[in-house]
Amino acid sequence: MKHARLRIHHDSGTLHPMHAFEMAHERIHRADLLHWNTVLDGTNTFVFRVRGDPAPFRAKLDARDVTVSYSLSSAENGVFYCCVRDRATESDEGYIDAFARGTLVVVPPIRFNPDGTTDLALVGTAVDLEAAVEGLPSGLRATVRSVGPYRHRASAPAPRLTDRQREAVAAAVACGYYESPREGSVTDVAASLDVAPGTAAEHLRKAEASVMRSVVTPGGDGENQYSSSSSFSTM
Structure with a gap:
């Protein structure tokens, strides 16, 4: 069993x-899909966490x-939640079918990034993971960010970041701040967040400190769980 x-x-x-x-939209900054349910009447129900x-x-x-029906929570600290029931479209079905195969389970949340990419995690056999990556619908392609044996701690909670720290990290990833060689700067992150560079740097520093603490804490989220290899069968 693998986790990818x-x-x-x-x-x-x-x-x-x-x-x-x-x-x-300038007043909507990001959204994460937290929970979902496919109903056997041609509709899907989703719960989103939205900053904006x-x-x-x-x-x-x-x-x-x-849209069949929906309910929105009030915004608190710039974040609100949305439960929406939709009629399934052909595009939705194709996307769902790509990962609804064999042993595969999608592990929430699914993150919709500001650069138009989508991040998700899967658990399943090597054969099913590889089939999902290779069998995506036309117009979609996957980059395998990490893959390794599935362990219970692979589903442990992520490091605790504030909403603003997580938004800063997302902006940093989107602008290439963590690429090698580095493609973006703290100034780029600050512009995306509409804050001063010093404020952006502080958000990133605190987020990075939380992540690093989780790496060296026994049972934490980063304890040699994954490999950067994209070969499912060799892990």
């Missing part, structure tokens, strides 16, 4: 309309033909 983290890259025509809306203003999000849900 994937990043899904979308051609312009395969990006989910709500993800495209979140990327384009609920008003434009509500207006978008009202304008969509596929």
